[in-house]
Amino acid sequence: MVAPFADAYSFAAGPARLPDAVLERARDELFRRGRDGASAVERPFADDAFRATLARARARLAGLLALPADYRILFLAGGAMQHFSLLPMNLLGPSRGAAYADSGYWSRRAIDEGHKRATVRVVARPPAGAPAAPDARGWDIPADAAYCHVTPNETADGVAWPALPDTGAVPLVADCTSCFLAAPLDVARFGLVYAGAQKNVGVAGVSIVIVREDLLERAPLDLPAPFSYAAQAAQDSCVNTPPTPAIHVAALVLDWIAESGGLAAMAAANAAKAARLYDFIDASGGFYAAPVRRDCRSNVNVRFHLADGFDEARFLAEAERHGLFHLRGHPRVGGLRASLYNAMPTAGVDALLGFMAEFMSRNG
Amino acid sequence: MVAPFADAYSFAAGPARLPDAVLERARDELFRRGRDGASAVERPFADDAFRATLARARARLAGLLALPADYRILFLAGGAMQHFSLLPMNLLGPSRGAAYADSGYWSRRAIDEGHKRATVRVVARPPAGAPAAPDARGWDIPADAAYCHVTPNETADGVAWPALPDTGAVPLVADCTSCFLAAPLDVARFGLVYAGAQKNVGVAGVSIVIVREDLLERAPLDLPAPFSYAAQAAQDSCVNTPPTPAIHVAALVLDWIAESGGLAAMAAANAAKAARLYDFIDASGGFYAAPVRRDCRSNVNVRFHLADGFDEARFLAEAERHGLFHLRGHPRVGGLRASLYNAMPTAGVDALLGFMAEFMSRNG
Structure with missing residues (x-):
């Protein structure tokens, strides 16, 4: 493995993560x-x-x-x-x-x-x-x-x-x-x-x-x-x-x-990763919210935000301490965003979900 | 060293050799x-x-x-x-x-x-x-x-x-x-x-x-x-x-x-490398020739050719067997060309001169 920090993930919209093998x-x-x-x-x-x-x-x-x-x-x-x-x-x-x-x-x-x-x-x-x-x-x-x-x-x-x-x-x-x-x-x-x-x-x-x-x-x-x-x-x-x-x-x-199975396999994996994140957000009782209409939600750029009154800067700073980077939304749109392209492993989504659950339990 | 074939050199006009350290x-x-x-x-x-x-x-x-x-x-x-x-x-x-x-x-x-x-x-x-x-x-x-x-x-x-x-x-x-x-x-x-x-x-x-x-x-x-x-x-x-x-x-x-000493050092090294090659060509009794007028000869793209009757394709093939690559001239200009940019070490020029001398001794 080239990666010395295997548990850190960048959710940047691009340039973005490459597959480990690549x-x-x-x-x-x-x-x-x-x-x-x-x-x-x-x-x-x-x-x-x-x-x-x-x-x-x-x-x-x-x-x-x-x-x-x-x-x-x-x-x-x-x-x-x-x-x-x-x-x-x-x-x-x-x-x-x-x-x-x-x-x-x-x-x-x-x-x-x-x-x-x-x-x-x-x-x-x-x-x-x-x-x-x-x-x-x-x-x-x-x-x-x-x-x-x-x-x-x-x-x-x-x-x-x-x-x-x-x-x-x-x-x-x-x-x-x-x-x-x-x-x-x-x-x-x-x-x-x-x-x-x-x-x-x-x-x-x-x-x-x-x-x-x-x-x-x-x-x-x-x-x-x-x-x-x-x-x-x-x-x-x-x-x-x-x-x-x-x-x-x-x-x-x-x-x-x-x-890795071609584009159908990519699509299935991307849909599964995004569904885990959107499902968690939707079940968070309003602590997190995904603003995009459900039938138009992107599987690769998952946009979300915190309930009113919560400080996104603190969320971003704590996420970084958990090894989760580049979750800030596009500056013209605001909020938060997790980009989950083909190379983002399920482990990266799990790490993000784990942090989001923990952050909610401390602040919700 | 990353290079497993340290004695091979590309004289390509670009993309070209990078410094070993880079x-x-x-x-x-x-x-x-x-x-x-x-x-x-x-x-x-x-x-x-x-x-x-x-x-x-x-x-x-x-x-x-x-x-x-x-x-x-x-x-x-x-x-x-x-x-x-x-x-x-x-x-x-x-x-x-x-x-x-x-x-x-x-x-x-x-x-x-x-x-x-x-x-x-x-x-x-x-x-x-x-x-x-x-x-x-x-x-x-x-x-x-x-x-x-x-x-x-x-x-x-x-x-x-x-x-x-x-x-x-x-x-x-x-x-x-x-x-x-x-x-x-x-x-x-x-x-x-x-x-x-x-x-x-x-x-x-x-x-x-x-x-x-x-x-x-x-x-x-x-x-x-x-x-x-x-x-x-x-x-x-x-x-x-x-x-x-x-x-x-x-x-x-x-x-x-x-x-490495900045641009003055690059210029001095490039002039010295090019002079070795041009001097050898000029002293070859016409076996090799550099066609460019002396005051306009490039220190980074050294153009030369073989005396009439000698087969450049054979020169190029034998050069490759000696680890010397991409010496063909630009297709619209013809002949031969050795590009000696900053990253070409003197050892590369020496290897080329050694081959050129040996090729001449066998064919001259």
Whole structure:
């Protein structure tokens, strides 16, 4: 084991915990030199060894998703937020319009960036009352919208969409950053999905774009080459030097998911972990509360708070003394949040539940 | 030592060798969990520990460069090539024109991308004859050019500029990727310098921009937030999740440079390593040849070839059997190339010279 403090857990929303096995393998593989005098991070990206890693990551991901043949997988430097801009740059085509659903903090960030390049129509908003996803029915999407953007899991708000809209001929585009690979995904429903890696695919510095091939034809030829999905697809994500260490870690994580039973197993484990936490909160007699509407509660970003009058700062400080870190909610949303991605073991949830029960017994 | 094959060397142009001490420290620090249950790559970027690493990297770099107070340092996701586009996006301001010097392969790539967003005036070209940098005098730079772009070390061509132009009031902008931190740099001569990390600052996935503060005012407000130098400067390079592992490695490399005597020591060692190789080539009676004009030979990308009639593929294959890798020249330039960045020890150059002498004695 690399971990000297095996009983401490970070519940950060990302960058987040890696699987223990990946942490060990990455330590060995990334920084140990091979016969060619280079470690994985020292090797040129044109080298066969890196190309094999990239191909393995792509094949693993395609396998996990049972990806239809007309989709392409890109591994691009940088995080998910750049795609808030790259999407309109690549996908608008002759249309200047795009539809967006507002479901919380991150979709609104996407909308803000979308406004800079497109005529944005917001076609759905959260309902009144408890935090929840928009109703997936009855959207008035302009027929000439270049795409319709959704955020199926709102990391800051702890809101997951129970159903996705039928956008007809308008390609559905999804920021899947925090739910990517946490459950099976029917990619055929989407024109494009994208995700930053630092939740469920490894470390910060790479993002993944899965795009239906016909949409690549929309990219203007005068796009900056590294930012052109079409150019990156044509050059195997290697228009320029790709983030080789982050891609190597992604390959290790994808291996681990496959070896651990695939996306159905991830989904079952994530649902079970989240249910334990939500059930405990709901049974706490109001000492703890999960504000999100029950059918929209995220299995990966569990948002909760203390009953009025209790000091969250004290909860956070005591949690840290129990080895439980990064439980503060997103600053724009407030409250508390436990992110339970694929790599969070049940033992981590148990440790959190144990502390929450003890904190309640002392203060309730 | 982490390296099980201590006598093998990669002479790749990048990603390239890391200092041995950095390789060991990165292995320990990046993937070993701390008391907070997180390793450096698992820690959220808002965490104090990452912010301290980022601040340390910035302070180290400012110290190494004796950076004037009116410059800002950015650590941005992605490689240097994106800046071929981000430069005009950020710096053009009301002008649409920019001046570029053509000095080889990479400056021409910058010009190609520049054409997509700016009215490009090519103000200097390589001289006739042996590969060399343009003459630094007598450039006809339009007075309203937003900037003048140069590439002081052409990685593919093996050409280094012996002198830089005086561009007067027009800010000089430099792609320093392959020479960055290989020698002292008088940043005050430049409006902006940028570099990908994977030569002398660590691993692929982060680029460094050093920009004079007044130039940040030119950035249009509708730039994509992660691509706005002004927005990134205002938010400490953390507009969105930064590439935390690559920044951590950069901090380790910057520590190593400082502990190894700083940039003057790097320059002296690099000059000595390159001189040994060039001197051997020049004394080989024509069996080996370095095509670049003597006053423009790069100390970090040593370009050479075999006399006519000798098979470079055989040279490369035999070199690999001697533990010497990635000596093939850039595909668009041809021939052979040994990249000798800061982390290449003298022992690596000696091993290469030993093989080259032996290859010549068998074939000369």
